[in-house]
Amino acid sequence: MIGDLHGSSDLLFELDRIIDGRYRGWPVVFLGDYIDRGEKSRAVLEMLMQASPDASSSIICLMGNHERMLLDFLDDPKTGPRRWLRYGGLQTLASFGVPLPRSNSDDARAFEELRDRLAEAMGPEMITWLRHRPLNWRTGNLWFVHAGADPDLPMEDQDPDVLLWGHRRFRTQVRRDGQWVVHGHTIVETPHAKDGRIALDTGAYATGRLSAAAISRGEVEFFQTGTDKQF
Template structure:
């Protein structure tokens, strides 16, 4: 799908997975302000886990608003979903979250991991209570309110991917936050583009109607943003390869 088919309503910026790197987010924000001042910004989810500054990232993002200047929209990622699932079902969902970066998020809130096995029901319930108390109702409510997608013209922003054969508003939440088997295999037949994170790439990619922006910031130090305008995509990135 040629870049000439890109047709947002107005230029905007999409930001890839942050994963607990508040330092990189602040660096990238300076670049966005310098090159795309006033453009709407959409963050593609996965603000927490793996990196050491999850709490700081959430506190920063909670100060932003889709009604602000510039307008900023923060989407739901699968790691936010895992945290919320842990809060709702600590015994069943806790072990999966803890194995996938939850320990770093706990540490950012000053909470030690559970003693003994992570599958211990008593320990997981106690851990859930302490985390909920430390996060506070406002932060938890903010996470629950994250939208699953954002649209500008013929470009959709989602966290993980989408079924190419279904309109994005009609897709299941799990598909948009965890991905779809056909998403990376073929382009959508409707001519729409999808900007996404979730699937780590060495460098940001523009191909087959997809704009891939997860460059593994927590491990590589490279947090990526795309400045998307009609027929054009430019990338900004933190780290030594900037």
């Protein structure tokens, strides 16, 4: 179970070596946010597409809110492009070799042209793969989502926006139904398991620490890039 990548393909390579050495054959769940902020979004997407080409794969890649923002831009470049660009879309565009429009261009038309250039650089196969990313994955009483969940609702009844963007009580209210939510999205200093939550986003693009968890028989073992220690 691997936290937010944000364009850190070098850390993904490093973590893959750890997994191959210690946990070969285990199912692997990526918690979303593969793009933006880091410099190698395209490389990360290409690696994940190759590793999980279809739903039968033992590698599960969930959708994060940054993938959702990118798809929203592709669907409607006139609405909200600045939000995506402000939160890391510039780095994603650069990774695909797509320049920003000239500053004196008409905004609506310029963003449409930007969308067209990005869609061409990504190609239909990659865009289709992104559109088909699930919002959650479950095994037993473990639920894997990108951002969080409403602690007052059963996991089967969660709002998709909450799974992608989080909930204001998620980090402070204990779940009482025995379900554990494994998530990224919110950067923490150290990955941890507490009160029905397992947090794995350690800001890899900024810290160089991509974190993961091996979960089995009610035990959680954390590991990350940059160290051989397990904790």
